[in-house]
Amino acid sequence: MVRYIGALPTDSHNTGVTEASPVISAPVWILRNQKHLQQQKDDFIGIASHELKTPVTSIKGYAQVLEKMLLRKGDVKEAMMMNRMDAQVRRLTNLIGDLLDVTKINSGKLQFNDTEFDFNPMVKVLIEDLQRTTEKAYTGRKIRANRPGVRR
Numbered sequence: 001m002v003r004y005i006g007a008l009p010t011d012s013h014n015t016g017v018t019e020a021s022p023v024i025s026a027p028v029w030i031l032r033n034q035k036h037l038q039q040q041k042d043d044f045i046g047i048a049s050h051e052l053k054t055p056v057t058s059i060k061g062y063a064q065v066l067e068k069m070l071l072r073k074g075d076v077k078e079a080m081m082m083n084r085m086d087a088q089v090r091r092l093t094n095l096i097g098d099l100l101d102v103t104k105i106n107s108g109k110l111q112f113n114d115t116e117f118d119f120n121p122m123v124k125v126l127i128e129d130l131q132r133t134t135e136k137a138y139t140g141r142k143i144r145a146n147r148p149g150v151r152r
Contacts, residue, residue, distance in 0.1 A: 042103045049099040056096065060089045084129065 067082035104110035 042106050045099050046103045049096050052096050056089060056092055063089060
């Protein structure tokens, strides 16, 4: 076992190690410090996630209102674009939720629910979005989301 002997730094990071601790094993100090850094990271992710939720919620609301306004005017194409924007904001909201879930996982507060998921609709929407945002439009080639051996 490796031991650190001598004066230790002050406990400026709340690690539990102070100058009054003349002898401490290096692995214990490292674990305490690592646990503290992990907690700081989790706190940051939690705060950042909550701070991101507010503007994203506003953007989502505006996108939905604009979509309805465009539909009333008869601008169907533009309304569909707003609908796509709303879907992307929903994806961003889910990512933010995932960040919050990471902090729950690390703190042992998240319950895991195993479920099956059909990727085909998601891949189809992703392909449509990518084709819409690239310079060259869809060429007519079919991209199959299904592969042999992949469950539907």
